[in-house]
């Protein structure tokens with residue numbers, strides 16, 4: 001029986017991944033941790049406050065709960081990272097090294113750590129970006145993720161640690177909100193649409209980025225972690241693809257259901273980050289190695305996002 005630790009559990013991915021792991025593994029077997037207090041969704045199970053920069057606190061929690069597996073999600077995303085580069089490096093890098101070292105010194109068998117499309121940069125081929133290609137990221141977030149990938153592979157080769165990772169595209173879900181990312185617009189746009197409000201987009205209308213619906217992202221993560229070790233040929237991080245679209249295309253797909261929806265464009269500093277990321281990703285290695293296949297395209301995601309957010313809004317209206 002595994003006992004799982006999730007860091008950054010209050011984040012966009014952490015909230016949903018913790019929920020799913022608790023359903024599959026048993027609530028008491030999944031210890032949620034975050035530097036912030038637990039959100040509503042996490043209150044049904046064990047929670048510990050954890051600053052991932054505090055190695056002794058991390059070790060204490062690992063020993064207290066006899067942790068055997070870690071999902072290390074705590075990080076600062078791309079746009080927020082540009083505001084505080086050194087702090088971002090510390091949290092993203094030292095945090096990962098603390099987890100890798102803690103794993104080496106304890107009974108941790110397997111680690112999941114998310115990388116990102118941000119590992120790519122302006123010199124990377126942007127269409128169908130291959131698994132192995134030029135990587136010259138120019139955000140501190142991307143630099144920390146690329147360095148992190150090298151560390152993960154190093155710990156696998158040098159210490160035999162079973163570290164697994166995917167390069168997530170922008171993640172879109174209705175249960176939790178992202179914070180500080182360049183792909184965040186694709187979540188906020190649905191919230192505005194169901195609230196019948198206009199949306200001001202911080203990217204240009206034709207900026208194409210790789211994206212993924214949250215249930216596909218959760219399933220990819222779980223399937224990767226379930227795969228037998230001999231199937232995992234990539235120990236840095238797997239390319240992972242769901243769909244690609246521009247703000248104009250997501251707005252058009254929303255208008256199919258909400259014709260009066262209005263979008264305007266006011267690109268800010270995040271445009272430069274988006275311009276240097278791929279348009280689309282070749283994830284054939286993940287498909288070949290552990291059978292990855294996405295289920296959601298833009299149309300299917302829009303339908304589900306609008307339905308779920310509308311239900312949520314209605315449930316929130318007082319009688």
Ligand code: SER
Nearest residue numbers: 077078116181182183
């Ligand atoms: N969604 C992230 C961001 O925009 C990319 O990994 O920063």
